[in-house]
Amino acid sequence: MIGNVGKKASAMANTIFYQYGLLVAIIGFLLGRAMILSELTPFVLPYLAAVYLLKRERAGIAALSLVAGALLSYHGQIVFVLAAIITFVLVQKVVTKFITKRTSFLPYTVFIASMMTRLGLVYAMEGLVTNYALMMATVEAGLSFILTMIFMQSVPLITAKKIQQPLKNEEIVCLIILLASVMTGTIGWMMYDMTIEHILARYLVLLFAFVGGAAIGSTVGVVTGLILSLASVASLYQMSLLAFAGLLGGLLKEGKRTGVALGLLVGTLLIGLYSEGSAEVSVTLMESMAAILIFFLTPKDLITRLARFIPGTVEHSKEQQQYVRKIRDLTAGRVEQFSTLFQTLSSSFQAFPQTANEEEDERETDYFLSNVTEKTCQTCFKKERCWVQNFSKTYDSMQKIMTETKEHGEIKNQMLLSEWKKLCIKPEKVIQTIASEHEYYQVNQKLKRQVLESRKLVADQLLGVSRVMGDFAKEIQKEKQAHHYQEEQMLDALRSVGLEIGHIDIYSLEKGNIEIEMSISADNGHGQSEKVIAPLLSDIVNETVVVKQEEPDFYPNGYSHVSFNSIKQFVVETGVAHVAKGGAWVSGDCYSTIELGSGKYAIAISDGMGNGERAHLESNETLQLLQKILQSGIEETIAIKSVNSVLSLRSTDEIFSTLDLAMIDLQDATTKFLKIGSIPSFIKRGSNVTKVEANNLPIGMLQEFDVDVVSEQLKAGDLLIMMSDGIYDAPKHVENKEMWMKRVINELKTDDPQEVADLLLEKIIRSEQGSINDDMTVIVAKVKRNTPKWAAIPLYKAPSFTRKKAQRAASFS
Known part of the structure; x- marks a missing residue:
């Protein structure tokens, strides 16, 4: 009930102040009363000009309130205010006719x-006009010129119902100048010997010091005190008091409102005793106490809303994070929409349901027989007897002939042929027509199959893109968790051992997926990050951490930017040996070894059909396409199908490539083998050698094929040997090549990948008396436990690290 009343009161206040222009009228009234240097009123025209430019429908209210303020003021400048408003309106009418850039020319007007x-x-x-009058008129007009530019920035800040963007430092100063100018309109207002403008000025300093800290508080104090001292020379000392109080209050803002109030009281006592003496300090203290009372009565919601627009505040940071989160969620939503769109398109490209196959077959048969009868039976004089009196018998017989022709190319069933000759007077012509029509029928069926296969291929590719975009949307929605406490603890721990660390950002503390970034001083290439900082971090987080990337001189102060990640559980060491046919320069075999960003290691061999440059281009293009698609995050089987479709549709030449792909997961060493037209691979574990094979046609031969995936669990120390057919098929004198290759691999006494590759290639060439009859490529990969170069370095009294579940911040205890 109370909440509803508060919302209604707030809505009513917004309506009165903003919709009906009461706030514009109040500010205009006080600015109409304002005066500086005892005779100048430079606030009237700038305020009217700003309202005229920004809210023209409120210009009349602003003019009336300015006149009312001047009429009820102490300075007696009502004539000047009226004349200035009228002159401004006339000059603006003239300027509008001849000047197009009205906003830029407004201060001159x-x-x-x-x-x-x-x-x-x-x-x-x-x-007459004296030199003094000319000088004062110039000063007043110059101040009006400057205040016009200031009010053009600050008036929207207090007349707009909602401010969308955070304030810049210049906008904050312009706002303070406007508020201080408004306060000068209260000069002469007294309450129990207390001056109203002093109370309001100190309240303003308290508010901004509490919200923005020492820098903002002292700035507000200086600007407000300066304008008040210009309005009243007796208030000159107020600039020192307000500036000092703003500085102290900002420094004590950690003590909440009490700390800021204490800063004002200390500043009041020190400056008051120095400026006015002990006799008058009681009035100054009363003014400060009144300002403090208003400050304590200020609603928390008002302070929070103000803080959202001051850079550097916690509320501003939260507002920025909320804005970034909104943009991120919006982007992720759009990506998810595209993912759903591609998934829908994939579903629409799927083949027709199987239930419709029987109806489709019947329809195709009807079309086939219709074409046959059109060429034969339509001109026969006995068509009525065959198709009217004996329809079922004629139709069934022709359908059987069609089936017999389809299966055997001719009619081998003599009984069927005999019955047909009894039934039809032109049996040979009908049979020839059916055979001829069957060729067109087969071509049509082949085209239909190709269309269906293409649809299926496109559907798979769209589904793969949909999954990638869906995963990308999830990655976008992952945000950096707040680890402020852990960052401070880690920063103190590293600095305590003498390291010069600028800042630390912790993005993830998940086991096995730690992500930490920091800025460190330049070490002139001594490897401080790898040798010292990473081992120290490993001790803190109880997990091996290594340097992922280091960028020297990344920051203007010369500091380097370093990223640290959890170490992978396994590493792959490879060795390659290859030679072209006949010892030529260009080989038709191509290979690639690449560590993908998803924590997987890919090894691939592609063998183009034939030898030489053409085969090399084919195999190289196959690997390049595959590498780009795998790096995009698309699953291996879909990636291979995509490469196959590109190669099969690209050219009508019968140029094919084999592909042998192994994907090793560096976290658990599970390996997927995808063999497209390639020969077997071998895994050597100790003295045991096992074969890995799968049956698939070469890539590019068919537009649609099923990829046979073989999974194997590798262990530390295993050797994976992958080879092209030039290696496997080279020994012509060997009948059981599998057993021969296993024996050769098992007899090798080394486990160094490069040595194994070299020895295998040498063994094969020697077995053929030095002849190289085909391109030969062998890749040997050794799976090893990832042992870091540097052990963890324990910190003296290092903070113990604990990880907690989501929704709760992990902490250093």
């Missing part, structure tokens, strides 16, 4: 109107 009005009034009252 204000300057001209102020100068003309002041000099005109002086001349009308005194009959």
